[in-house]
Amino acid sequence: MIELNNVSVTYPESDSKALHALNLTFNKGEFVCVLGKSGAGKSTFIRCLNGLQVPTEGEVKVEKQTLTSMSEPELRQIRQHTGMIFQHFNLIPRLSVMQNVLTGLFGRRSSFRNLTGLFTNEEKSAASAAIKNVGLTGFENRRVELLSGGQKQRVGIARALVQQPSVLLGDEPVASLDPGTANQIFTLIRNMHDNLGLLTIINVHDLQLAKKYADRVIALKDGEVIFDGFPDSFGEQAYSETYGDQ
Numbered sequence: 001m002i003e004l005n006n007v008s009v010t011y012p013e014s015d016s017k018a019l020h021a022l023n024l025t026f027n028k029g030e031f032v033c034v035l036g037k038s039g040a041g042k043s044t045f046i047r048c049l050n051g052l053q054v055p056t057e058g059e060v061k062v063e064k065q066t067l068t069s070m071s072e073p074e075l076r077q078i079r080q081h082t083g084m085i086f087q088h089f090n091l092i093p094r095l096s097v098m099q100n101v102l103t104g105l106f107g108r109r110s111s112f113r114n115l116t117g118l119f120t121n122e123e124k125s126a127a128s129a130a131i132k133n134v135g136l137t138g139f140e141n142r143r144v145e146l147l148s149g150g151q152k153q154r155v156g157i158a159r160a161l162v163q164q165p166s167v168l169l170g171d172e173p174v175a176s177l178d179p180g181t182a183n184q185i186f187t188l189i190r191n192m193h194d195n196l197g198l199l200t201i202i203n204v205h206d207l208q209l210a211k212k213y214a215d216r217v218i219a220l221k222d223g224e225v226i227f228d229g230f231p232d233s234f235g236e237q238a239y240s241e242t243y244g245d246q
């Protein structure tokens with residue numbers, strides 16, 4: 001479970017708040033899409049959920065523990081169980097699919113073992129299973145720079161999967177993909193979410209994707225929550241409030 005209590009973020013050298021006193025609770029099993037136009041605060045919000053962004057006010061609690069008061073090992077433990085997928089995939093282009101997926105295991109290994117680049121057979125089997133789950137069996141040794149955008153995002157998902165996450169966060173993971181591929185990636189994420197009983201929170205530009213895949217939609221405007229409810233309840237009024245100038 002993730003809980004935000006009065007969370008605000010003000011960036012240095014900025015007059016306005018990127019997030020404004022957010023109070024939200026997310027439970028295991030929820031598939032949440034976060035909508036909002038450019039600059040609404042979606043990325044800042046997602047980054048607050050795994051401690052990449054520290055709130056200027058308020059607190060974020062994960063499993064009842066406050067992120068900001070956690071020790072480094074505790075924070076590592078939380079991050080290890082939080083998979084993250086990104087718009088630009090954040091892969092290492094010259095490395096293979098297998099090597100990229102194995103980096104998902106770094107959080108649970110010592111820095112020394114990570115430096116050696118050596119992995120146990122068990123770790124390699126876990127990575128192979130994740131690669132199979134995203135439909136990339138046969139591509140294990142392919143350099144990721146040679147893959148299509150959709151295939152790269154599948155590698156990103158496999159890297160998250162190998163972490164054995166309980167939470168999956170996505171910052172515009174399909175914004176660089178064509179609509180057909182975006183749908184395939186969302187189907188894959190939704191299946192993974194259902195099979196593993198995750199809490200999934202994803203920023204998305206496309207309202208249709210949010211309506212099709214999410215259980216809950218949150219809309220942000222100028223750092224404030226202006227809608228929080230079922231996708232079917234997100235109608236014309238909410239749309240124009242979110243994307244218009246009202």
Ligand SMILES: Nc1ncnc2c1ncn2[C@@H]1O[C@H](COP(=O)(O)OP(=O)(O)OP(=O)(O)O)[C@@H](O)[C@H]1O
Pocket residue numbers: 011012014017018036037038039040041042043044045
């Ligand atoms: N590092 C930063 N320093 C200063 N201001 C920032 C920084 N990052 C974001 N902002 C500002 O905070 C606000 C929210 O930005 P954020 O990136 O969270 O929005 P977003 O909804 O994710 O936008 P987009 O869809 O364009 O990625 C914006 O006004 C932005 O200009």
